[in-house]
Amino acid sequence: MTSDEGNQDAPLYRQLAAQLRAVIEGGWPGPNKNLPSERELAARFNMSRDTVRKALKLLEEHGVLYVDQGRGTFVAPASVRQMSRFLDSFSADARKRGVQSGQIILSLEQVPANMAVAGLLSIEPSQTITRLQRIRTIDGAPVGLHDAYLNLPDGASFSRADLEKTGSLYTLMTDRFGITPAEGLESLGAVSASVEEAAHLNVAAGAPLLMCERITLSERRRAVEYCVMRYVSSYRYTTRTNKFSQLNK
Amino acid sequence: MTSDEGNQDAPLYRQLAAQLRAVIEGGWPGPNKNLPSERELAARFNMSRDTVRKALKLLEEHGVLYVDQGRGTFVAPASVRQMSRFLDSFSADARKRGVQSGQIILSLEQVPANMAVAGLLSIEPSQTITRLQRIRTIDGAPVGLHDAYLNLPDGASFSRADLEKTGSLYTLMTDRFGITPAEGLESLGAVSASVEEAAHLNVAAGAPLLMCERITLSERRRAVEYCVMRYVSSYRYTTRTNKFSQLNK
């Protein structure tokens, strides 16, 4: 987890954002305290006010800062700063929480897409895709079932060993196939565990599960993955939604 | 639902964003098609390139556009354009989906905060707060239970009639108390319906429910509401997470 801080290649505003976040996480200024004004920061760091504003905007999007017209720029409460607005993979999320994530691969195979999956991935039915079923664990205990349908580039494939090495499907897709997830559409609801699911997750049949369906899009907005995830009731999915910002007034 | 389009008071970039969105929703350019370049838009609308960029940035945040370095700016697939990244109230969400939302108020009272709620709202235990319990309905059928603890300004209160008039708690808080929700922290999981919950929601006891806890923060990042929501299994909570954008490289 390298930071832009001190990275001479990164844009100025990212370097500044990284620096500011570092001092804020270091405890200064405290929550709900003023930052120096944009003009002052520009002078102190010897850059234009617009560049400072870009850094502040970035930190605002990450929930680190908030702005109050005419009053100033303030440090957000720690509870907000710690919650990401962005999509994490299961393993990245676990790493951030400081727990150990793992997986048990149940199956990895090439299958023809059925109509439902083909529709969701915007491909022709019967086109072959990769299906990956896994049990996800946290500190060794099973917490979720992932059933993923992957629309990989022509001829691309990977083995169980490839996946076991990296631990993260997204890392594998990026490093191996050059596919960068850029956007995710998710739908969450509650379901009852089937007998089979219950066995995998070590809960009683009929136990409540959190179901999360996700379509992942690449940078060019091609659907590259459709995934159904089911989690035991102790698992929590957290999100931060900021600025009830609207295009409509 | 007024738009910035043609609103002379709105900033230029908002007017442009509204115009662009209107022509895109009108079908031109189609999904995954090029927009004119930033320089061309600037010339055509007689504004600076930076102002055009602000409009495009806004539309990108709303999932209407995406940008590909060196290639151009493109219209996102309709599936992405329709999904909001921002927090909606139950009633606003229903309106957007074109269904009729309603509520049955179970109780509205002043209560002392217990330790858990006081901690979440950052107030002293035993301070009195407003508790509101409701059944939420869609097209007349019960789909959710809301249990909200409100940290209203000193002396502020409202009646059942006030709430029944507007239908939306957020609208009431904004118009009546000047509190604008600016940020929400949410945690989702699955639970089993208790006997009482099952009766309210017209499902069997033990049925799976989607539980969503939310802390809502005001513009100045004061916790103004803690709410526990439980939804029947047919209810779906949808989100869009864009740009796996990171502060860390």
Added chain:
DNA sequence: GAGTGGTCTAGACCACTCA
């Protein structure tokens, strides 16, 4: 090489808040 978006600057004026 031509065209695209990404970064950066220096300066101007406006809207809002607070004393």
Added chain:
DNA sequence: GAGTGGTCTAGACCACTCC
């Protein structure tokens, strides 16, 4: 009225993509 962030401009140079 002094200080804050919000908008807008005109121009410069860089990084990337595609032919």
